[in-house]
Amino acid sequence: MRERRFRLVGIFYIAAFILFTAFPIIADDVISKDEYGARRNTLSESIVDGVILLASPGIKDKSSFSSIENTPFYDFYYLSGFYGDDPEKLSYLAIVPSERITILFSDISFESRTKVLENTGIKHIFPSIQFDRFMKDVLADEKVYTLKSVPFYKSLSETKVDVNDKKLRGTLTTMRMIKSEGELNxxxxxxxxxxxxxxxxxxxxKPGITEADVKKIISDGISKNTGVTYHNLGMIVGSGPNSTIIHYDGDKRKIEDGDVIVCDISPAYNFYATDIxxxxxxxxxxxxxQKKIYQLVLDTQKAAEKELKPGVTLAELHKIADNYIKENGKDYYKYSFGxxxxxxxxxxxxxxxxxxxxxxxxxxxMVITIEPGIYxxxxNIGVRIEDTYVVTEDGFSRISNGVPREVTEIEKMMSPN
Incomplete structure (x- = not known):
């Protein structure tokens, strides 16, 4: 297989000069090409045989791309640092662990190929049309590690090819759960x-403006003086009765005097998110x-924080927080997150x-949120407080500590004086 594989790579190189026609979007170089290469090597050390295959459609507009739930795109981008610009076209990633070879199949211009190499460290880049040939010539007698979410999973699994989903899914999940310093930055x-x-x-x-107005104020504040462009600015702003709706998706209500407003903000930048x-x-x-409920929610969050350290689980933190409200705010438990x-x-x-x-x-x-709430x-009082935490050797770091969360701090910030 070694000779045959390299012979195929040579053929692809010749085709590459002729068939690259479209232009890709290359993400800002925040994660280094060395880190992308290290990820692929780590994966190859865990899965030592066969061929690893992933696929993802392109992204035309980052601002319309949803980062709320995990999708196949993230595994693809995590390993490649690349995304195409056409949602109608797939790009393919093939990793051959035994040879430490990574091949990208995507319709990108030859001029842009250099940028891909600089940003991702991937040297073997070929037109998407060559992927079918790769499937026929290289995969015929190889074990394949891929994900059930890729479009060719069903056809592969119906052939005699040995297709494994669980090992790749488990390995990628374990890798992605622990963030590098580059990711944390x-x-x-x-x-x-x-x-x-x-x-x-x-x-x-202030009273009299709408929930949409609040979203605009927050969005402007996020963009102001940051020097970067954020995408997928996920935002929930619910006032009064809407503050009690967990995933409220409206913004038309006019805010009234005496309301509380839940602001749940989760943007992403360079495909890494946060949630506050x-x-x-x-x-x-x-x-x-309102103050009584707010303080109960804040104290519940702090009770979970005290136990946040390596070795604990999210399930155990949930139980700690749930028990805290049961013991300290039983009159509110029926409205509690738990x-x-x-x-x-x-x-x-x-x-x-x-x-x-x-x-x-x-x-x-690892990075998690702690977000208790009472609704x-x-x-018509909904209160949720959510912070994002990095687990450290001796506990945690709260990376969302730049926004006030104490009652006195918030009221001082909102005071006209």
């Missing part, structure tokens, strides 16, 4: 920008009842709700 930068956006809202929100939520009083001052409303938190990474299991023991470099529909 992007996420910190995003968190700082979100903090700026929510702080902007605290300074400008604050609840603020529309008129700058919490009522006694009463079958939502989970305490989730992993964050390339997707806002990133890969990872709730019973997996946390390790340094009293009878009083």
């Amino acid at each position: 992007i996420m910190r930068k995003t968190a700082d920008a979100v903090s700026n956006g929510i702080t902007n809202a605290m300074k400008q929100v 939520t604050r609840t603020i009083p529309a008129n700058g001052k919490f009522t006694d009842e 009463n079958k409303i939502h989970y305490l938190g989730h992993y964050v990474g390339m997707a806002v709700h990133d890969v990872g299991g709730y019973t997996a023991k946390l390790k340094p470099g 009293d529909k009878e009083k």
Whole structure:
């Protein structure tokens, strides 16, 4: 197979000069090509035989790309650092572990090929049309590791080719759960920008404006003085009765005096997300009842924080937070997140709700949220507080600490004086 494979690569190179016709989008060089190469090598050390195959459509407009849930794109980009610009066309990634060879099949221009090499370290780049030939000539007697989500999974699994989904999925999940310093730097930068956006809202929100107005204020604050362009600015802004709706997706309501406003903001930059939520009083001052609920939610979050360290699981943190409200705010428990409303938190990474299991023991470099909430529909008071955390050797770092969360801090920030 070795001779045959290299012979095929040579043929592809000749075709590459003729058939590259379209232009790709190359992501900003934040994650280095050395890191992308190290990821592919780590994967090859875990899966030593056969061929690893991934596929992903292109992205025409980053601003319309959803980073809320994990998709096949993230695994592709995590290993390649590349995405095409046509949603109607697939790009393919083939990794041959035994040869330490990575091949990208995508319709990109020859002029852009140099940029791909500089950004990703991938040397073998061929037109998509060559992928079918690769499938026939190289995969005929090879074991294939791929994901059920790729478009060719069904046809492969119906052949005599040995197709394995679980090992690749498990290995990629384990790798993506632990973030490098390069990944964390992007996420910190995003968190700082979100903090700026929510702080902007605290300074400008007032009764009489709409939820859409608040979104605009936050968006402007995120973009201001950041020097970067963010994409997929996921945003929930719910006021009054809408603050009690977990995934509220409207923005038409006019904010009234005495409302609380839940601002749940989850943008992504260079395909790495963060997730921060604050609840603020529309008129700058919490009522006694709002303050009581808010403090209970904040204390619940802090109770979970105290136990956040390597070795604990998200499931255990959820139980800690759930028990705290049961013991310290039993009158509110029926409105609590833990009463079958939502989970305490989730992993964050390339997707806002990133890969990872709730019973997996946390390790340094993993990134999670802690987001307890109480949603009293009878009083139209919804309170959620969410922060993003990096697990460290001795505990955690709260990367969303740039936005106030104490009652006194929020009211001071919102004071006209």
